[in-house]
Amino acid sequence: MIIETYLSTGDPVGSRNLSRNLPMTLSPASVRNVMADLEALGLIYAPHTSAGRLPTESGLRMFVDGLLELGDLAHNERAHIEAQISGPRGLNDLLSEASEMLSGLSRCAGVVLTEKLIQRIKHIDFVSLDATRALIVLVGEDGTIENRVLALPQGLPSSALVEATNYLTSRLRGATLSEARKRIEEELTAKRAELDELTAKVVQSGLAQWSGGKEDTKSLIVRGQSHLLDDLKAVEDLERVRLLFDDLESKKDIMQLLTLTEQADGVRIFIGSENQLFSLSGSSLIVAPFSDTEHKIVGVLGVIGPTRMNYARIIPMVDYTAKLVGRLLT
Template sequence: MSAHTPMRPESPGGLIETDQRSREIFRQIIDGYLTTGEPVGSRNIARLLPMTLSPATVRNVMTDLELAGLIYAPHTSAGRLPTERGLRFFVDAMMEVGNLTSDERTRIEAQMKAAATNRTLDATLTEASALLSGLSRGAGVVVTTKANARLKHIEFVRLDPARALVVLVADDGTVENRLLALPPGLPASALTEAANFLNARIMGKTLGDLRREIAEHRAEMESELDALTAKLVESGIATSSGPSTDRHLIVRGQANLLEDLKAQEDLERIRLLFGDLETQTDVIDLLSRAEAGDGVRIFIGSENKLFSMSGSSMVAAPFRDAEQRIVGVVGIIGPTRLNYARIVPMVDYTAKVVGRLLDSGR
């Protein structure tokens, strides 16, 4: 056993109290993994360290790091890779987040402003997703809540005696259609009356705003409309789907994930990740967890059920509208060896730029 205090598996934070060489050796293993994806051996580490240590001493420290659950030996390799637990510890306790270069800031602002000029919110967010993908070489993802779109017009179109189409037109030009079951015996005039009632109150409001207003002025609505028409109004603005399917997911740059594959298991991992990305509901649910705080959230590997098989990570940050309400999330998905220190400020800055564009009305 090495002379320094070993770290117990249940307490990886013990690394903070140990000597500097443990931190430096662990950092070299992390740096090697994030740069190349390859295991790092004791001889290479000994050459790279800022202090003079023999390979044997390095191996002793690596043994303690392995006992702490922070690194492991893949297959029969003499080198070590960080575990997901080790990556989490590095991200939370040791990572020094870098700053974006002025060129990167300028590129993000210029591309987003160009996309926002005379284009729909959907097109602007698609550009944000593509931009993050290009900057990171991962997959750029954006999720936004449909209910947060500012509405301009609503229309009811009867399909048959039992069904109608609710057409919601947002002020950015996007259109959403919802299928609505009609109450038995509803006269044709009720569809026109319900649309007129809502359109008199809809301009500039979100569906959530409209629902709250109708609930607060229920007596007024019931005095203006007959019972069946009033029921139609409430059904037309109800959330017709759950929180996940009421959100819109944009993914760009999946092909980037096929680059830099080093082994057959990498290809299998990416195949599994592509399957994850096709399960839109789960991706949206995961992205929605990033709304829990103001800053950037990092999700690593099997910490999340979605990525438990593919061993992938996601860095995500929420963005806000003019009223400072969180209305969506931008992020990057890629392998666990993402350059977190570089990607965190990139995602954070892009979220802020998107928010500023929303604040200025694009």
């Protein structure tokens, strides 16, 4: 009841109110004794002298892991989620819509981390930057554009970049990246590619830039930070949200954290200082992975918000959205 009151109102609860609302007959003195035991265990604390009690992060963790009763999403909530993110659209639009939708339903910030994926290739271009570097521009059929900087082999003639561009574009239009890599590797291995050795190296290096696993191959989408300003109760809350905004601006740290959750089986929950990133802002993160057509985990999505969030509602919401996004990618 202490936690449910905190999640509902943000207010401490005292022994007298607990005694009145418990589904059993206990005097305020008996309740105070139990609360003293809970406080000694580090599960609740008094924010001010003579105040009621609030849950600690350890108390919230115990509640989420063992006491929380998850409700299933109502039919209208499922229908709303499906209506928001279903329909034909590019991958980036789909994930951006999912992040926006989660933010709106949870009143928190919605986040999505995924590989920078081009679904099907329309065009590949190599643009010279200087004698040692070139920019590879990859354009998808859905209009998505990605680019990478590529180190060039010594002695590469300027015509080699044009040759590499023509070679790849003529063979890979309409292919996925995995199909493209397989097709070109087979040609190069079988010596069927009409390319000199240096140009072949440029082609191989260019495709390798999209092999995944590096931070710069990740794309982070954050939507709805303004929701974090809702229902602020004190100056301390405003400072906490300011710190959380700083955390969200530090995209590298957020991306490292979300990358750790990509191999999770189902929903992962981080509460407050359990993760160093949120140790100052005291925020919670609820995320779940989603998979592509080959059942490979390609990203995670979820929400970031105050520890006082509606876990019972948001956990199944994040889980359902991740599964729906996975189905839409198949």
